[in-house]
Every structure is written in C-alpha cells, then in structure tokens.
Amino acid sequence: MSSINYSCSQLERLCCDAFVGFGFSVEEARKITDVLLLADLYGIKSHGTQRLVRYHKSIENGSVRVDAKPEIVFETPVSAVIDGHSGMGQLISIFAMNIAIEKAKQSGMAFVTVRNSNHYGIAGYYTKMACDQGLIGISTTNSESIMVHTNSRQAILGSNPLAFAMPAEPYPFWFDAATTVVPKGRLEVYNKESKPLADLWAVDEHGKSCTDADHVLECIDGHIDSGGILPVGGLSEGMGSHKGYGYSMISELLCSITSGGATSNHHQRVKGQGAGTCHSFIVINPSIFGDAEAIKEHLSVFLQELRDAKRADEQVPIYTHGEKEILSLEKRRKEGIDVNISTVAEMINMCNYLGLDSTEYLGDVDISNAKQGTYDKIYK
Amino acid sequence: MSSINYSCSQLERLCCDAFVGFGFSVEEARKITDVLLLADLYGIKSHGTQRLVRYHKSIENGSVRVDAKPEIVFETPVSAVIDGHSGMGQLISIFAMNIAIEKAKQSGMAFVTVRNSNHYGIAGYYTKMACDQGLIGISTTNSESIMVHTNSRQAILGSNPLAFAMPAEPYPFWFDAATTVVPKGRLEVYNKESKPLADLWAVDEHGKSCTDADHVLECIDGHIDSGGILPVGGLSEGMGSHKGYGYSMISELLCSITSGGATSNHHQRVKGQGAGTCHSFIVINPSIFGDAEAIKEHLSVFLQELRDAKRADEQVPIYTHGEKEILSLEKRRKEGIDVNISTVAEMINMCNYLGLDSTEYLGDVDISNAKQGTYDKIYK
Numbered sequence: 135m136s137s138i139n140y141s142c143s144q145l146e147r148l149c150c151d152a153f154v155g156f157g158f159s160v161e162e163a164r165k166i167t168d169v170l171l172l173a174d175l176y177g178i179k180s181h182g183t184q185r186l187v188r189y190h191k192s193i194e195n196g197s198v199r200v201d202a203k204p205e206i207v208f209e210t211p212v213s214a215v216i217d218g219h220s221g222m223g224q225l226i227s228i229f230a231m232n233i234a235i236e237k238a239k240q241s242g243m244a245f246v247t248v249r250n251s252n253h254y255g256i257a258g259y260y261t262k263m264a265c266d267q268g269l270i271g272i273s274t275t276n277s278e279s280i281m282v283h284t285n286s287r288q289a290i291l292g293s294n295p296l297a298f299a300m301p302a303e304p305y306p307f308w309f310d311a312a313t314t315v316v317p318k319g320r321l322e323v324y325n326k327e328s329k330p331l332a333d334l335w336a337v338d339e340h341g342k343s344c345t346d347a348d349h350v351l352e353c354i355d356g357h358i359d360s361g362g363i364l365p366v367g368g369l370s371e372g373m374g375s376h377k378g379y380g381y382s383m384i385s386e387l388l389c390s391i392t393s394g395g396a397t398s399n400h401h402q403r404v405k406g407q408g409a410g411t412c413h414s415f416i417v418i419n420p421s422i423f424g425d426a427e428a429i430k431e432h433l434s435v436f437l438q439e440l441r442d443a444k445r446a447d448e449q450v451p452i453y454t455h456g457e458k459e460i461l462s463l464e465k466r467r468k469e470g471i472d473v474n475i476s477t478v479a480e481m482i483n484m485c486n487y488l489g490l491d492s493t494e495y496l497g498d499v500d501i502s503n504a505k506q507g508t509y510d511k512i513y514k
Numbered sequence: 515m516s517s518i519n520y521s522c523s524q525l526e527r528l529c530c531d532a533f534v535g536f537g538f539s540v541e542e543a544r545k546i547t548d549v550l551l552l553a554d555l556y557g558i559k560s561h562g563t564q565r566l567v568r569y570h571k572s573i574e575n576g577s578v579r580v581d582a583k584p585e586i587v588f589e590t591p592v593s594a595v596i597d598g599h600s601g602m603g604q605l606i607s608i609f610a611m612n613i614a615i616e617k618a619k620q621s622g623m624a625f626v627t628v629r630n631s632n633h634y635g636i637a638g639y640y641t642k643m644a645c646d647q648g649l650i651g652i653s654t655t656n657s658e659s660i661m662v663h664t665n666s667r668q669a670i671l672g673s674n675p676l677a678f679a680m681p682a683e684p685y686p687f688w689f690d691a692a693t694t695v696v697p698k699g700r701l702e703v704y705n706k707e708s709k710p711l712a713d714l715w716a717v718d719e720h721g722k723s724c725t726d727a728d729h730v731l732e733c734i735d736g737h738i739d740s741g742g743i744l745p746v747g748g749l750s751e752g753m754g755s756h757k758g759y760g761y762s763m764i765s766e767l768l769c770s771i772t773s774g775g776a777t778s779n780h781h782q783r784v785k786g787q788g789a790g791t792c793h794s795f796i797v798i799n800p801s802i803f804g805d806a807e808a809i810k811e812h813l814s815v816f817l818q819e820l821r822d823a824k825r826a827d828e829q830v831p832i833y834t835h836g837e838k839e840i841l842s843l844e845k846r847r848k849e850g851i852d853v854n855i856s857t858v859a860e861m862i863n864m865c866n867y868l869g870l871d872s873t874e875y876l877g878d879v880d881i882s883n884a885k886q887g888t889y890d891k892i893y894k
Contacts, residue, residue, distance in 0.1 A: 208803065208804045210622050210802045211621075211622070212592070212621060212622040212623050212802060213622060213623075213802035213803060215803050215804060241591075241592060241621070242590050242591070242592040242593060243592050243593075243623055243625060245623060245798060245802065245803075247803060282826075283820060283823065283832065284832070284833070285825060285826055285827070285830045285831065285832045285833070286820075286823040286824065286825060286826060286832050287823075287824050287825065287826040288823040288824040290819060290820050290823050291820075296761075296764075298760075298763075298764050298767075300767055300771070307763065307767065309760040309763065309764065311754075311756070311757045311760060313757075315747075315753060315754050316754075332752055332753070334753070337826075341826030341827070359824075360824050366746055366747050366754040366757045366758065367695075367746050367747065367754075367758075368753070372712055373695060373712075373714070373748070374691075374695050374696075374746040374747075374758075376691070376833075376835070377691045377693075377746045377758075378746065378747075378754075378757075379835075380678075380689040380691060380835050381676075381761060383678075383687060383689065383834075383835060384676075384678050384689065386816075387678075387680055387687065387813065390816075391680070391809060391812055391813045391816065392800070392803045392809065393803065394803070394804065394808065394809065394812060397816045397819075399816075399819060418625060420772070422590045422592060422593035422625065423588060423593060423595050423625075423627060423772045423773065423774070424588045424595060424774065428774065429771060429772065429774065432771055432774060433767065433771045436766075436770075436771065436777045436779075439670060439777075439779060440663060440666075440670050440671075443663065443666040443667075443668040443670050444666065444667050444668040444739075444740050445665060445666060445667065446662075446665055446666060446667040446717075446721030447665070447721070450665045451665065452663065452664070452665045452666050453664070453665070453756075454763075455756070455759075455760050455763060
C-alpha cells in the first residue's frame with residue numbers, strides 16, 4: 135500500500151473548495167469539512183476524506199440535494215422530529231444537534247430525531263458538540279443494510295453506530311463505534327489496500343465467514359442477494375452475537391422508528407433519490423442530577439482508575455474511550471494525515487469533475503497504483 | 515446435572531413466604547418475587563430463583579437492610595436522584611421506575627438515577643414496566659467488578675447490563691443483556707452444573723483465557739487479585755473488545771456517575787454494609803415524536819421483516835429480542851420451572867434459617883448431589 139502525507143490545512147482547503155464547488159455556501163462547506171477532518175485527525179480513516187468519493191457520487195447523481203433545508207415537522211419542549219429533505223447529512227445533523235442542545239439547556243434533556251437525511255460522517259462529531267458545552271451527548275444513525283443478524287444470512291440492519299460523550303478531565307469519555315464488528319468503511323479501506331479481512335468479520339451469501347473485502351462489498355451493495363458484516367459478538371449467541379444485534383436494534387429504533395423514517399432495509403440506492411438515512415440526537419444536562427462539576431470530577435477519577443488498572447501486558451497501555459483520538463489529533467495536527475493513493479486518485483477525479491486544479495491541493499502525484507471504481511457500483 | 519421441576523405457583527409461594535420471613539411486608543415480598551419469577555419464566559435462570567441464596571446471604575449479614583426506604587435527594591420535572599439507603603434492589607427499583615414513568619407521562623421523557631442500592635434482578639423487569647404502559651423503557655445497573663476491560667487483567671467494571679424495551683405487536687422489542695460476554699450468574703450456573711466455560715468467556719489472573727468457572731468466580735470474588743469475565747467482543751480490539759468495554763462504560767456512567775454513587779470497583783463486599791449498587795431508569799414517551807400508535811406499527815413491521823430474513827440455516831428460526839422470552843413464559847407457565855439440585859439445597863438452607871418447613875414448598879427431595887457453599891465466600 136502506498137500513501138501520501140498531507141497537512142491538515144491542505145486537506146481542509148481541498149474539502150472546502152470542493153463543497154463550494156458542489157454548490158454549498160462557504161459556511162456550509164466549512165461545516166461539512168469540519169466533520170470529515172475531525173475523523174481524519176482522530177485517526178478514524180474509514181470516515182474521513184477517504185469518504186469524499188461517496189459524497190461526490192451522491193451529490194453528482196442527485197441523491198444528496200445541495201439546496202435542501204432541514205424542516206422541523208413535530209416539536210415539544212423536549213423533542214423535535216426533523217425531515218432532512220435529502221440534504222447533506224452533516225448539515226442536517228449539526229442543525230439537529232444544536233436544537234437538542236438548546237432544548238436540553240432549557241428542559242434538562244432532549245431527543246431530536248431525523249428522517250430523510252444522508253450519511254452524516256462520524257456519529258461522535260455530534261456528541262462532541264454537546265460534550266464541548268458540558269452536556270452528555272448521544273447519537274445514533276442507521277445506514278444501508280450491512281449487518282447479518284443472528285441466524286440470518288441476509289443483511290437487514292445497518293452499521294448503526296452508537297456514540298456517547300460525557301465531559302471529563304483531562305479528556306472526555308468519547309465512545310463512537312459501529313455495532314457491527316467493523317464498519318463498512320473498514321472494508322473499503324481493506325479493499326483499497328488489497329488486504330484480507332479477519333475471520334468472523336463478515337459472511338458471504340451462504341452465511342459462511344468470508345475474508346474477501348471486495349466480495350463482501352458486492353454482497354452489501356446488493357449485487358449478491360445476501361451476505362454482510364457480523365454484529366459485535368460474531369456469528370454465535372454463545373459469544374454474544376445477539377448482543378451486537380441488540381445494540382444495533384437500539385441504534386436503529388432510536389433513529390428510524392422514532393422519526394417515522396426508513397429503516398436500514400428500506401434505504402434507497404437509486405440515483406436521484408435521497409438515501410433516507412435517519413439519525414438521533416439525545417442530550418442530557420448533567421445538572422438535572424445536581425452538581426454538574428462534581429459529576430465531571432467523579433467521572434474523571436473513574437476514568438483514571440480504569441487507565442491505572444493492572445495491565446495484561448505491561449508494554450500495552452490501557453485506554454479509556456476517546457483518549458487515543460486525542461493523542462491522534464495532537465500527532466496528526468503536527469505530522470499531517472496519510473492519504474491512501476486510491477483515495478488521492480478519487481480526489482483528483484473529484485477535482486476534475488469540479489474543474490479544480492488538483493495539483494494546487496495535492497501536488498503532482500503518481501496514482502498509477504490506485505484502485506478505483508468501488509463507488510461507481512453502488513447506485514442502481 | 516440433576517434438577518427438579520416445580521410449578522410457578524410453588525416457587526411463588528416459597529419466595530413470598532421467605533421474603534415475609536426476612537421481614538418484608540406481604541406487598542413488598544410479592545414485588546420482589548415477581549421480579550425473580552419473571553426471570554425464571556423468561557428462561558433467564560441465572561437471575562431467577564437460583565439467586566435466592568444471594569439475597570438470603572445479603573439480608574442475613576446486613577448488607578441488604580430490610581426496613582430501608584428509598585429517598586428522593588434531588589429532583590427536576592425530568593429527573594430524580596434516589597438514595598436507596600441499602601434497601602432491597604427490587605423495591606428501590608420499582609419505586610424509581612414508577613417515578614420515571616410518571617415524569618415521562620408529564621414531561622415527555624425522564625431519567626431517574628439511583629445510588630446505594632443492591633442487586634436488582636433482571637434489568638428488563640423495569641423496562642417492561644414502562645413498555646407495558648406504551649412507553650420506551652431503558653435501564654442499566656452496575657455491580658461488583660467482574661469485567662476485565664481491554665488490555666487489562668484486572669476487573670474494574672461490572673456486568674453492567676443495558677436493557678431496552680419498546681412497544682410492538684405481537685410482542686415488544688425487549689432487550690436485556692450484560693455487556694460482558696456472559697453474566698456472572700451464568701458462571702454460577704456452570705459451576706453448580708460442574709460444566710467448563712467456553713473459551714474466551716473469561717480470563718485468569720494472568721489475563722489468559724480460563725474455562726474453570728470456580729477459578730474465575732474466585733477471581734471475581736476477590737480471593738485472587740485479578741482475572742474476570744471478558745466484554746462482548748472478547749479479548750482483542752480486532753474483534754471489538756473495546757466496543758463491549760464501551761457499552762459497559764455507558765451502562766456504568768448512566769447509573770453510578772449520574773447518581774454520584776459507587777462505581778463498580780467501589781462496590782462493598784463487607785458484611786453489614788450495603789453493596790452500593792447503582793441503577794438508571796430512563797423513560798421516553800413515544801408521543802413526543804407524534805403518533806405513538808403509528809410508531810408502534812412501524813416497529814412491528816420492522817421486527818417482522820427481521821424475523822422473515824433469509825435464514826443461515828433453514829432449520830434455525832431468526833428471533834427478535836424478547837420473542838424467546840415470551841415463548842419461554844408460555845411454556846414454563848404450563849410445564850413448570852426446572853430448578854437445579856444445588857439451588858434446591860440452597861432453598862432448603864434458607865427455609866431452615868427462616869424456620870419454614872421446606873417440604874411444604876419443595877417436597878421431600880434428595881440433595882446429596884448438591885454443590886453448596888459458593889456464596890459463603892463472597893463477604894469479607
């Protein structure tokens with residue numbers, strides 16, 4: 135695998151100019167870029183700029199509507215239901231989370247649910263918005279069907295991440311993970327890097343473990359009628375597959391069922407139609423339990439106790455959730471972000487499509503080793 | 515392994531009379547019994563009458579205070595913080611969930627958090643209380659430290675179940691699971707049945723997979739300074755161990771951190787002191803999203819789609835969460851409940867302690883094969 139190192143500001147400029155090129159305002163382009171860049175800075179490369187091609191293709195074929203504005207269709211002091219009208223997921227979600235934050239400040243807690251949106255990037259971006267204001271943030275989203283649930287060989291559920299953030303020192307508790315063993319983006323990365331998947335990450339159309347990333351992506355993208363990624367807990371109830379399946383259900387119910395939107399198995403992959411993605415944003419103001427500062431201190435002590443536990447291997451540190459991401463952020467801000475050559479090729483394609491000079495952003499690079507075209511297959 | 519079949523009403527009478535014998539009122543004894551019996555009827559034998567010995571020992575040594583009354587120490591229209599004053603977990607929790615239900619009916623959603631309680635049985639009993647009234651119910655609890663988190667060999671977190679219930683037809687979505695691969699109760703059952711554990715369920719004091727239930731229970735009960743049960747996702751991040759660890763954290767934060775109570779690693783196992791268990795009860799009224807009946811119908815359709823998915827093995831049905839429990843309930847109400855002979859021995863001990871004639875409830879049984887004494891070890 136070969137990759138090229140770019141500074142954060144280089145990628146930021148590329149993203150901003152690209153989204154302006156797609157028709158978004160500068161302010162909107164900055165918001166979208168901020169979500170993508172945080173993923174790269176946090177080291178979650180499956181959800182960073184490697185996903186630009188997904189947004190490029192979705193906007194190009196009309197699945198993401200650039201001029202759509204989110205609309206509140208139902209509201210109470212503790213809730214809102216938002217119709218995204220097939221706009222850009224990141225913009226709808228920042229709008230929705232801001233409403234949840236305001237309502238939680240007023241009412242103590244709030245639940246905003248969204249239908250008819252599109253892919254929103256890392257769920258943890260939105261929980262961080264709440265956490266940065268001293269609040270507990272929770273977010274879930276559904277996606278196209280990718281999870282093969284217990285005893286099934288057909289994907290019905292999505293990757294359905296569950297994200298949770300809560301203020302603490304020296305860094306917050308920040309958890310964000312797909313309820314599948316690995317997210318689809320990991321398969322895309324492995325496919326780009328031509329690496330075999332681990333055993334028991336995914337199954338083929340017969341429900342048997344499959345390590346061929348390209349084949350599983352064919353299954354997920356609907357070219358093969360079944361197969362997909364396993365839930366956390368794997369293939370058998372003995373190891374807890376029904377638990378991963380259950381966490382995925384919780385994620386799904388909180389977004390698509392509460393919003394009256396499309397469940398993962400009713401996502402659209404038809405050119406010109408919005409995906410119908412649903413999201414949830416839940417905010418809890420810790421002051422509804424008394425002294426918010428005391429709660430933060432209590433959590434900070436507990437997180438330290440977890441990090442200080444006896445190690446299985448003295449050489450391997452024990453992390454609390456969100457710690458690796460903060461370390462990654464500091465490192466990548468200094469040292470830049472490695473971008474896979476196949477992603478660079480996709481970025482060049484995008485620049486060409488938009489009439490931007492790719493060398494201005496990416497330099498003059500050799501992309502002869504790039505693996506291209508994964509995303510051209512997913513729309514009918 | 516040998517076991518004896520008892521009717522539901524036989525066990526109900528035994529439990530009620532025993533808890534009255536321990537000093538609870540008839541109404542209180544009925545509430546506690548209802549929680550225990552639902553676990554047995556649902557087929558969750560780790561949390562049913564096999565746990566009577568735990569309550570017996572805790573009451574006997576003063577860790578559970580029979581006359582304690584839960585107290586609301588902080589309150590808002592959407593929340594309450596309750597101090598359980600070391601009372602019986604089931605009574606405190608029914609009290610707390612009823613407050614959450616009333617507040618959610620008034621305010622749309624509510625979060626009641628509890629500290630200084632004791633073991634509360636199955637988390638899903640309380641979510642069912644909300645669900646039976648057309649509401650979404652969520653509950654978590656912590657416990658003594660039993661989970662060895664990623665890269666650690668020392669248990670800090672508890673079994674920390676996460677339960678979620680939401681109304682649907684013909685039966686609700688009802689999820690209740692420890693965030694460990696298996697709960698501690700499963701180890702107790704395997705120990706009573708002298709069966710080896712599955713690989714990657716638990717680790718010994720060196721952080722290596724261990725299949726000896728008795729040894730792992732020694733680790734958990736503090737006689738060996740480390741070792742414990744693994745999170746869902748197992749031993750490595752590659753298979754998602756950090757996700758199970760994360761779900762356990764969410765469960766922990768929602769109860770002990772919000773309530774200002776003891777985290778799992780500060781649970782007491784000292785005779786005469788309450789365990790300090792914490793619980794959370796969250797209720798969401800679906801009408802805050804519009805038409806609650808339409809939401810219920812939407813979920814019912816989705817659950818049926820999951821059950822109708824293509825099967826990995828045609829002979830093995832696909833279940834949605836809570837379905838097996840309803841089937842078990844119907845079967846066990848008719849056919850009775852099998853009680854392990856070691857549990858029967860514990861019940862006889864309890865009757866003798868209380869001056870009750872055990873043959874009145876359990877008949878004249880041969881307990882010479884019973885394995886006894888597991889619980890005598892856990893208190894210092």
